[in-house]
Amino acid sequence: MLAALPTIPRQGDIPVFQEPWQAQAFAMAVALHERGVFSWTEWASTLAAEIKAAQAAGDPDLGDSYYRHWLAALERLVVDKEIASRRQLDMTKTAWDRAARATPHGQPILIENDPDRIR
Amino acid sequence: MTQHDDHHHHHDHAHGEAGSELPDIALRVRALETILSEKGYVQPGVIDAIVETYETKIGPRNGAQVVARAWSDPAYLERLRQDATAAIAELGFVGRQGEHMVVVENTPRQHNLVVCTLCSCYPWPVLGLPPVWYKSAPYRAKAVIDPRGVLADFGVALPAETAIRVWDSTAELRYLVIPMRPAGTDGWSEERLASLVTRDSMIGTSLALPAGDAA
Known part of the structure; x- marks a missing residue:
């Protein structure tokens, strides 16, 4: 039975965050907690639920998908605490997508670049 | 790090002529x-x-200073045992996710191993953010079922008479392992001692480095 356990994914020391979005997602959760939007116990149980759901959906959960779970937990709490609706999150995400596509390569991508932005 | 440098573009499908694309x-x-x-x-x-x-500012060097002080100063070790959060704060390491710290001391009779089976609770002020393997399902599962096997995966073999105790972190409780002080380090400065204290030795998946590896 022990042999069936997957190997622990060890690698040398790598940067704390592998991509900028991971750092942003991490810091947003910390900032919201500090503002008292949720307790850390709430955070840990939401994150644990997202990890469990991802595993159930087939994620081998080797640690590299951790910040995906983190982001999903953050979105869930933002919706649960009625800071924003799912629809608002989706619409803002679509606006960022349009902004990116309207931004020439090499230029900073700003949401102001969204051609459909309401001013 | 700037907020807007995660600019990727994918070559595997067509996209607008000059536009950018974000994942x-x-x-x-x-x-x-x-x-x-x-x-x-x-x-x-x-x-x-x-x-x-x-x-840049928070990482396992903080924890290494705590361990080196505990090795050098019996009164400090006693304060750590009584109230680890306060004793760690004496060295200036306070803040997020270190509110309720407990130290667990390795001895020849007992080795301690820390895990968070549910998510990845971890003592940020003293160790920084957890390594990828700590967050992985295989580690979280195996640490509980087969801690000696975990140590073997990390290249550590303990004598059979050393029991292994596994501590499951929670949102309220965080553990810091005090590894055994390596032989041949009598009279060393705290700074030199700290150079033997690795991140993994404070999680319990490794031991402190031998005296010959000092910085």
Whole structure:
């Protein structure tokens, strides 16, 4: 039975965050907690639920998908605490997508670049 | 780190002539950030400041100083045993996710191993953010079922008479392992001792380095 356990994914020391979005997602959760939007116990149980759901959906959960779970937990709490609706999150995400596509390569991508932005 | 450098483009499908493309996950993060700042939940600069702190200021060197002090100063060790949070704060390491710290001491009779089976609770102020393997399902599962096997995976073989105790972290309780002080380090300065204390030795997946590896 022990042999069936997957190997622990060890690698040398790598940067704390592998991509900028991971750092942003991490810091947003910390900032919201500090503002008292949720307790850390709430955070840990939401994150644990997202990890469990991802595993159930087939994620081998080797640690590299951790910040995906983190982001999903953050979105869930933002919706649960009625800071924003799912629809608002989706619409803002679509606006960022349009902004990116309207931004020439090499230029900073700003949401102001969204051609459909309401001013 | 700037907020807008996660600019990827994919070559595997067609996209607009001159436009840029961001991966879905980066779009989700930007959407959240836009909403949180528009609604006043996150002030400008706060996110970057938090990121910078965790990228550069907080890490396992903090914990190594705590361990080196505990090895050198019996009164400090006693304070750690009584109230680890306060004793760690004496060295200036306070803050997020270190509110309720407990130290567990390795001895020839008992080795301690820390895990968080549910998510990844971890003592940030003394160890920084957890390594990838700590967050992985295989580690979280195996640490509980077969801790000796975990140690073997990390290249550590303990004598059969050393029991292994596994500590499951929670949102309320965080553990710091005090590894055994290596032989041949009598009279060493705390700074030199700290150079033997690795991150993994404070999680319990490794031992402190031998005296010959000192910086």
